[in-house]
Amino acid sequence: MSTVSSDVCVDIRSVHKFYGDFQVLFDVNLEIAKGEVCVVLGPSGSGKSTLLRCINHLETIAAGRIYVNGDLIGYSERNGKLYCLAEEAIAAQRRNIGMVFQRFNLFGHMTAIQNVMAGPVLVKGHSRRCAELLAMSLLERVGLADRARQYPSQLSGGQQQRVAIARAMAMQPDVLLFDEPTSALDPELVGEVLETMKDLARTGMTMIVVTHEVGFAREVADRVVFMDQGRIVEKGAPESVLDNPRNPRTQAFLSKVL
Numbered sequence: 338m339s340t341v342s343s344d345v346c347v348d349i350r351s352v353h354k355f356y357g358d359f360q361v362l363f364d365v366n367l368e369i370a371k372g373e374v375c376v377v378l379g380p381s382g383s384g385k386s387t388l389l390r391c392i393n394h395l396e397t398i399a400a401g402r403i404y405v406n407g408d409l410i411g412y413s414e415r416n417g418k419l420y421c422l423a424e425e426a427i428a429a430q431r432r433n434i435g436m437v438f439q440r441f442n443l444f445g446h447m448t449a450i451q452n453v454m455a456g457p458v459l460v461k462g463h464s465r466r467c468a469e470l471l472a473m474s475l476l477e478r479v480g481l482a483d484r485a486r487q488y489p490s491q492l493s494g495g496q497q498q499r500v501a502i503a504r505a506m507a508m509q510p511d512v513l514l515f516d517e518p519t520s521a522l523d524p525e526l527v528g529e530v531l532e533t534m535k536d537l538a539r540t541g542m543t544m545i546v547v548t549h550e551v552g553f554a555r556e557v558a559d560r561v562v563f564m565d566q567g568r569i570v571e572k573g574a575p576e577s578v579l580d581n582p583r584n585p586r587t588q589a590f591l592s593k594v595l
């Protein structure tokens with residue numbers, strides 16, 4: 338049983354993570370409220386992607402706990418000890434944690450709508466009819482209803498990423514994780530994906546976004562987290578972290594990117 342408050346969606350407690358002998362995360366603590374948009378900034382190699390991947394247990398952790406809506410991710414706890422969950426149980430947890438990657442990872446042999454329908458049909462057991470209605474409404478939401486029958490190779494990078502967002506939404510996750518969703522895109526396609534993410538944020542979706550888009554952080558984030566060398570060194574409202582950073586490492590980073 339966890340003691341997570343019902344307003345908290347993601348609760349990261351004292352997480353440590355190693356790759357072999359290399360410690361990549363040090364005592365990371367972060368609570369994300371339901372409906373919150375949290376943007377994670379930081380220099381390359383600071384551990385942002387790794388932290389995101391720990392949340393849906395694509396990476397194991399050496400110590401600490403991660404809860405999503407009160408559910409301990411990846412492990413069960415008995416008498417203070419952690420035991421790894423079976424793959425099936427981890428897969429069930431991942432269904433509630435959507436992830437959008439830098440490379441869109443769409444199925445190339447499926448049309449846009451088939452990509453969005455796949456999860457609801459194959460994983461959730463929805464009827465094709467039901468999944469098709471849901472997929473169409475999501476494609477409409479990301480502005481791609483007219484592209485539903487096209488294959489990924491017939492879509493631009495920005496359109497493919499918007500399909501990937503619709504696909505993640507189709508699982509009706511508790512939280513959506515974005516791992517640098519615009520960094521593989523040509524600059525002129527970045528805006529349309531950020532607009533889609535802004536729309537999503539307005540609907541009250543809980544989102545954790547790793548990005549270098551400081552403008553997006555300023556406009557959309559409820560909170561900005563700054564990571565450096567595996568640690569959260571600063572977190573707070575965007576205007577406080579971005580305009581008045583207190584930590585010298587945040588100051589140095591922002592002076593380069595702004």
Ligand SMILES: Nc1ncnc2c1ncn2[C@@H]1O[C@H](COP(=O)(O)OP(=O)(O)OP(=O)(O)O)[C@@H](O)[C@H]1O
Nearest residue numbers: 356359361379380381382383384385386387388517
């Ligand atoms: N599978 C892995 N095995 C060993 N080291 C890894 C692995 N994945 C990442 N690392 C190392 O862990 C550190 C953090 O990587 P991570 O990708 O989390 O950083 P990041 O802040 O997301 O960087 P970027 O902004 O460049 O994507 C880096 O030093 C990286 O080289």
